[in-house]
Amino acid sequence: MNQLADRLSRISEPQTIKMAKLGRELKAQGIDIVDLSIGEPDFDTPAHIREAAKKAIDEGFTHYTPVAGYADVRQAVVHKLKRDNGLDYTPEQIVVSTGAKQCLANAVLSIVNPGDEVIIPTPYWVTYSEQVSLCQGEVVFVPCSIENNYKITPEQLEAAITPKTKLFMFSSPCNPTGSVYSKKELEGLAAVFAKHPEIFIISDEIYEYINYEGKHESIAQFGDLINRTIIINGLSKGFAMTGWRLGYLAAPLDIAKACDKIQSQFTSATCSITQRAAITALTGELTTAVEMVAEFKKRRAYIHEALKTIPGLKVNDPEGAFYMFPDVSAFFNKSFEDSYIKNADDLCMYLLHKAHVSTVTGSAFQQPNCIRLSYATSMDKLEKGVERMKTWLGKLA
Ligand code: PMP
Numbered sequence: 001m002n003q004l005a006d007r008l009s010r011i012s013e014p015q016t017i018k019m020a021k022l023g024r025e026l027k028a029q030g031i032d033i034v035d036l037s038i039g040e041p042d043f044d045t046p047a048h049i050r051e052a053a054k055k056a057i058d059e060g061f062t063h064y065t066p067v068a069g070y071a072d073v074r075q076a077v078v079h080k081l082k083r084d085n086g087l088d089y090t091p092e093q094i095v096v097s098t099g100a101k102q103c104l105a106n107a108v109l110s111i112v113n114p115g116d117e118v119i120i121p122t123p124y125w126v127t128y129s130e131q132v133s134l135c136q137g138e139v140v141f142v143p144c145s146i147e148n149n150y151k152i153t154p155e156q157l158e159a160a161i162t163p164k165t166k167l168f169m170f171s172s173p174c175n176p177t178g179s180v181y182s183k184k185e186l187e188g189l190a191a192v193f194a195k196h197p198e199i200f201i202i203s204d205e206i207y208e209y210i211n212y213e214g215k216h217e218s219i220a221q222f223g224d225l226i227n228r229t230i231i232i233n234g235l236s237k238g239f240a241m242t243g244w245r246l247g248y249l250a251a252p253l254d255i256a257k258a259c260d261k262i263q264s265q266f267t268s269a270t271c272s273i274t275q276r277a278a279i280t281a282l283t284g285e286l287t288t289a290v291e292m293v294a295e296f297k298k299r300r301a302y303i304h305e306a307l308k309t310i311p312g313l314k315v316n317d318p319e320g321a322f323y324m325f326p327d328v329s330a331f332f333n334k335s336f337e338d339s340y341i342k343n344a345d346d347l348c349m350y351l352l353h354k355a356h357v358s359t360v361t362g363s364a365f366q367q368p369n370c371i372r373l374s375y376a377t378s379m380d381k382l383e384k385g386v387e388r389m390k391t392w393l394g395k396l397a
Helices: 006-010 015-028 047-058 071-085 100-111 127-134 154-160 183-194 253-266 272-283 287-308 344-355 379-394
Strands: 094-097 117-122 138-143 165-171 200-204 229-234 247-250 334-336 339-341 371-374
Touching: 006 127, 015 344, 047 272, 071 094, 071 247, 071 272, 094 100, 094 253, 100 127, 100 165, 100 200, 100 229, 100 247, 100 253, 117 127, 117 154, 127 138, 127 165, 138 154, 154 183, 247 253, 287 379, 339 344, 344 371, 344 379
Parallel strands: 117 138, 117 165, 165 200, 200 229
Antiparallel strands: 094 247, 229 247, 334 339
């Protein structure tokens, strides 16, 4: 008898986490795996932030905090949003959580009723649709093409809206494609939202600082969209703090209050020590983040060119984050010895077991012709990974 709740059948474990697990298992068997599946910076958390955490422990910041975060952490988020994005918020509009993932869950749980339609341009970060499904919302995928660098156009957005549309969710810079929406592109989307004042927007800006081309723009800057946008951000990517678990959202007051209420019944606040360190991260110099991004930029330049030299790969042009998302469909229906490649899932497994390179299948992101490669790893490993891919992809005929 299946004793588990029905909602379990509506969601699955992220492929990203599955691939990381598989890679670890092979490594434990002594196999030299080049891990390009991982979605986190390979840098240490900056020293001044680590020091702030050590001080917090010694000063006794080791107790429960307000659910939405200490007042001065929320104030630090307000400061950051003004400094970096020119946006005005009050601390009551900020909710600090256990990572951006929990912020997304709080926001989706606060907004989506069963049957509500949620538009998600694809490829997209796996978690969005799963959280919507948990709330029994209806996901409306809008496929975006490599020709438009995997970004939704105003025309596509308009065509996807129905009277049931409640929410639009996207990330810029985007995981998995690395695409960044320009000011002009966001203005185009904002013009569509202006005609549909009932639709909320979740704008996931967790990769804000990892932008190689220009200044980050938030959709909340345009028209009156600040009144119905929930900005999601956090420390994981920009400050190399994935394990510390701190994300934050900025939202219209009623939504922020709803998120606080939901969080109060799930996790309460995130770690007190992490919150003290977050104040230093959010109000301090961004020098180490800038240095990290400069390193990512070098790696991006390398891997972008190197992948283009592999026959059969159709390479996209990412302006942010630390992922490449090449189209691998030229390898479908090809084989080598006992390996037959039907789709991107098979290709990922072939690369893992034969080339010993770990990647993530595009089907995890609703783009079954692609695979995702993370370049948040050392240049040596990138070179080794690309060489191995070239060799093993070259054998498929
Ligand atoms: N949004 C996107 C687009 C992400 O890629 C990730 C992490 N992979 C998150 C949110 C979650 O980040 P956090 O570690 O803060 O929960």
